[in-house]
Amino acid sequence: MAFFVKSALTLTLPPFIVVTLILLVASVVSKRSPQNLSRFLTALAVAVGYTIGHGIATGSLSLIPKSVEDWLPLLAFAALTFSLLENLPKIPAPIRLSLRLILSVASISVLLMPLAALSLPSKLGWAFVLGLMLAVFWTGLDELSEKQTEAVLPLSLSVVAAINSAALFVSHSAKLSQLSGVLAAVLGTMFLFWLWQRQWSMAKGASGVFSLLFFGINVSGMFYADLPLLSAIFLWLAPLSGWILKLPFSKNLPNWSQIVLQISISLLLVAFGVGIAVRLHGLPTFG
Numbered sequence: 001m002a003f004f005v006k007s008a009l010t011l012t013l014p015p016f017i018v019v020t021l022i023l024l025v026a027s028v029v030s031k032r033s034p035q036n037l038s039r040f041l042t043a044l045a046v047a048v049g050y051t052i053g054h055g056i057a058t059g060s061l062s063l064i065p066k067s068v069e070d071w072l073p074l075l076a077f078a079a080l081t082f083s084l085l086e087n088l089p090k091i092p093a094p095i096r097l098s099l100r101l102i103l104s105v106a107s108i109s110v111l112l113m114p115l116a117a118l119s120l121p122s123k124l125g126w127a128f129v130l131g132l133m134l135a136v137f138w139t140g141l142d143e144l145s146e147k148q149t150e151a152v153l154p155l156s157l158s159v160v161a162a163i164n165s166a167a168l169f170v171s172h173s174a175k176l177s178q179l180s181g182v183l184a185a186v187l188g189t190m191f192l193f194w195l196w197q198r199q200w201s202m203a204k205g206a207s208g209v210f211s212l213l214f215f216g217i218n219v220s221g222m223f224y225a226d227l228p229l230l231s232a233i234f235l236w237l238a239p240l241s242g243w244i245l246k247l248p249f250s251k252n253l254p255n256w257s258q259i260v261l262q263i264s265i266s267l268l269l270v271a272f273g274v275g276i277a278v279r280l281h282g283l284p285t286f287g
Contacts, residue, residue: 011056011178012185019049019189027197036087036204043083043205046186047076050213053182058175068114068224069175072216075107079212083205100138100208105131107212111219118223130219137236138211144242145203151194152259153202153242156266157210158187160238163270164218167235170277170284173225180217183210214239228280234273241265 026041051073055061058069065071082103086096109127112118118126145153161184169177187210194200202210218235221227244250244265245258253261 011053011182014056015049015053015182015186016189018052019045019186020193022048023190023193023197027193035201039087039201039203039205040080040083042190042200042202043080043209045190046206046209046213047073047080049186049189050076050182050209053185054179057178057182068111068220069179071110072179072213072220075110075212075216076209078103078107079208080205083208086204086208097135097139101131101135104134104138104212107131107216108134108219111216112223115223130215133236134211134215137215137240138208140240140243141211142203142207144240145201145207147246148242149199149201151191151198152262154187154191154194156241156262157239158184158191159263160235160266160270161187161214163267163274164214164235167231167270167274167277168217168221168225168227170274170281171221171225171227171231172281173221173227176217176221176225180214183213183217210239226277226281228276231273231276234269234276238266238269238273241269 022041022045026038026045029041030038051061054069054073058067060066060070061073062070063074065074082099085091085099105127108131109123112123112127115123161180165177165180165184168180190202190206215236218227218232222229222232241262245262250258250261
């Protein structure tokens with residue numbers, strides 16, 4: 001038990017410290033600067049926090065990727081750079097959505113290119129289909145982030161990423177499981193910040209970084225480990241559970257009931273995702 005606690009602290013404490021420091025800076029500058037800057041710094045916190053945890057989990061960080069996992073920090077910073085464009089007020093929505101789709105397809109493409117088991121046409125086909133799914137996921141989460149600025153959103157995302165880690169472990173990838181755990185730690189830190197700094201936003205920045213990382217980790221799990229596609233779909237739906245609160249029946253519920261409902265839907269969806277993986281692969285064995 002002491003070994004696992006020590007390993008968890010080693011993996012999550014540095015990202016926690018870095019994310020906290022960046023968000024503290026964001027909270028200070030938000031009082032004197034445009035909202036766009038605080039949104040960029042929030043996205044920066046996710047990208048940098050994950051990258052530090054990624055380096056600890058994999059033992060290396062490289063500008064020239066040597067494995068498929070090495071692309072994930074670069075994708076995080078690609079989404080971070082894109083957030084600068086997203087926060088420009090004069091960019092029409094169709095152009096913004098088209099750019100998201102292009103970045104999404106390109107991101108999936110670089111993850112699939114090293115895969116020897118698929119032909120080039122198959123890789124391109126998967127890249128387009130999954131890239132389209134990623135663009136829809138990204139847009140859905142970003143719109144939700146605009147509407148839901150309470151702490152329940154980062155809490156929900158952190159819980160989903162943590163249980164996603166279990167699904168990846170069952171699917172025979174301890175490394176990807178650790179990376180999803182790092183993402184859970186980053187969002188958990190943001191949840192603690194949200195409790196103190198109310199009405200913060202993940203929109204137009206942090207939502208995109210999370211989307212590319214969460215989707216990229218699971219795409220890697222599908223093609224380089226044994227994560228079932230159906231499991232991945234349920235796991236990708238879980239972060240969007242907050243949309244249930246936009247339905248007419250839920251608007252009349254008290255706040256605590258809405259929070260319970262959103263978390264319950266998230267847990268139900270990730271339970272399906274993990275359950276499918278367990279059914280196909282069984283529980284992991286030790287020793």
